Amino acid sequence: MMVNARNSEASSGTARWLVGAVVVVALFALPFILSQLGRTGEYWIWVTTEMLIMALFAMSLNLILGYGGMVSFGHAAFFGVGAYTVALLMKKAGAPLVLALALAPVTAAIAAAVIGWFCVRLIGLYFAILTLAFGQLLYMVVFQWYTFTGGDDGIHGIPKPEILTPIAYYLLCLVLFLICFLVMRMIMNSSFGLTIRTIRENMERAKFIGVNVRRFQWYNFILAGAFAGLAGGLLCELNRFAQTEFLHWSKSAEPILASLVGGMYSLVGPAIGSAVLIFLKIIVQQAHPSLVETWAIFLGLILLVVVLFAPGGLVGLYQRLTGKSET
Amino acid sequence: MADHVLQIEKLSKSFEGSQVFNNISFAVDQGELSSIIGPNGAGKTTLFNLMTGYHVPDSGRVVFMGKDIAGRQPYDIVRLGIARAFQRTNIFPRMSVLENLVSTVITKNRGNLNVVTPSAKLKSAHERSYEILESVGLADVAHRQSGTLAHGNQKRLDIAVALALEPQLLLLDEPTAGMSPEERWQTVELVQQLWENLKITMLFIEHDMDIVFKISQKVRVLCYRTLLAEGTPEEISSNEQVIEAYLGEEV
């Protein structure tokens, strides 16, 4: 029986790799297909690039949300720090894109280390509120500090390297997304990831098997902040501006919604949820001009339905349909 | 003195003004299998909480292997060698039985910071986990989600998790609570067997007097905020104070 279990595990593993490979190939081919469609195609290349970036942002949050069981309402702070790092380095210091993108996760991780150091002392609702307070504090600082951040005007006209065509930038984002995906997967499958899951499952018991819970929550918080910083940096270059909205708490809600819609207890769930939400938003807005203003109502209704009827999200639904249990 | 694993010295604790203990002292010998009894609310679990860092005593010392551990963090005390199993099952419910053990073994070996190797491929941790699961009779259900196990097996898993920490001192808080009479005696046998095989010090809390008197070498009675009596099962069962204060009610 055990042998059977292992066999089916192995075959489902191969199947999963196969699906993954197909998806990756499709993602690489996508911009070349889209570019055949003229103006609409260009628009969709932009949209899919944004999807990749927001998917990375959602996955970064899910390290603490789904795997760690910590609800943060201030994750946009690190996204914003990453974005402003790229904006300031490129616009004001004339740094090359590669350097700016490499430093975005570093500054975001530093911000996460400072904020996280306080936040991991609290649990549950109190943790959530403190992350919100810190996130908004940072937002306010960026909002007020005209001389450095440009205040509510933001920073515009971030240089774009010549060779970076929309397709090239899409491919850059895709490669970075895949690398981050694999790194997150590796980390969450490792002993560290298992430790994070034990904390989520039962924080008290985790202490009594010798886990320094706060310390590991802190590490995980920093890790999530770093990935969010990279996502922020990438979006900044895509839009060629950084604005205070990137740090606002409504931005923090986006990856939470994506995680919920996609499914929190898997790595790809939040990425799927994020892409689905962006896609739906565009479809709704293009369906009729009057619907542009009402996207929030749609989003709210989707959210209500998910919370009440499918708290496991899309991945949870899929698992329920195929009869697989979550792990 | 050196053969005391644990010494409780003049320990006092109160919660919101009501005192749970006043000036309790006792010592646990190396390799002893002993028990703590007492009526409900006598503070037995609180005593375990004080020993394992869950609560901080108001005054007094908890000396384990020569070090005062009162007020230290739970994870710190675990590393020094005190492990506990809980009265209410306390496991990682949405993880498999095996994962419960593997994560504990990894933590015991201080390998939590490994971010590269998949935990599923850590061979020695898995072998060790299976070994422990076999010793408590849970190897068959290693791949089950632990939250779906029957209550008795969840309590066994809780004990297995504590064993995986290779403690010098194992604290068992009502290991047979909520079990059927049959399961109870199986668990008692398991505890005694583990104690004989592993040669560690065990201290358990128990309500069932038959069990207490059958397997403990020494019995301590907590009552009226103090340690009412301490001695062999024979001494305790003939101690008039104890009979009056505690056993008397039940007979």
Added chain:
Amino acid sequence: MSVQFYLFLLINGLSLGMLLFIIASGLTLVFGVLRVINFAHGSLYMIGAFLAYSLSLLMTGGSLFSFFVMLLVVPPLIAVIGFVLEYTLFRRIYRAEHLLQLLLTYALVLILDDLVRLVWGGDPRNVTRPEFLAGSVSFFGMALPTYNVFILCIGPAIALGLWLMLYRTRAGNLMRATVSYPDTLGALGVNVSWVMTSTFMLGCWLAGLGGVLMSSFANIDLAIGMEKIIECFAVVVIGGLGSVGGALLGSLIIGVGITWLPVLLASVGVQEASRWALVFPYAMMAVVLIVRPWGLFGKPER
């Protein structure tokens, strides 16, 4: 600057704080009994303010009569909306994880705020104060807006009313008991879900009342819901989640702080002082959570 000026600011700050208290006490009551932080509380308050505006258009502006009608009609209307929300949505999630509860209320924010925009549009509005509250009273040589003084009186009255209700009536006893022993109470035959529904309605009534009072206090627009819910969070965190007394103290701290800080900062030479002062609620919230997470009046959970 003169002492008088600071006193003037203090009184204005206190009246702002009282207004905040009326709204925040609703939030904290609902949290205390239902254990749910209702993000949508700010939206309900905003709906109250806009309903008051619409009602005022139907009647002679500035008459005492129309002001009383608003006070009598709007808060119960919001309570009815609250009843519908509680009955259809909230009671499904009392035992769910915090995250799902928060997200449900957040979904409501998204829906309600957009509905307000569809109905009333994005322009700022204001409601004419009734004549007898429109002027100012002189007090130690200062001209205090009568309306602020009025709110300064309403606030303590509400606080007293809540206290009497919570500690001197059977309904209040049930509410407080539900906080501590929801299961026991159910076993004793108390209809706990009815206690919860009533508390939620009371919380919404307070939000509606705050909305009506606010509509004559300052301009109202689509941003006031978000703005107030964050301020209420700060108030409730400072005072201790679920504590009405704490909410009173927290409201006064935030109200006075918001009014005083810009002046204080400007007097020491800070540029853009009024904008930096907006940081105050968040900073207070963070400090209290770090130093005393259970708030000034709350109790630690363990």
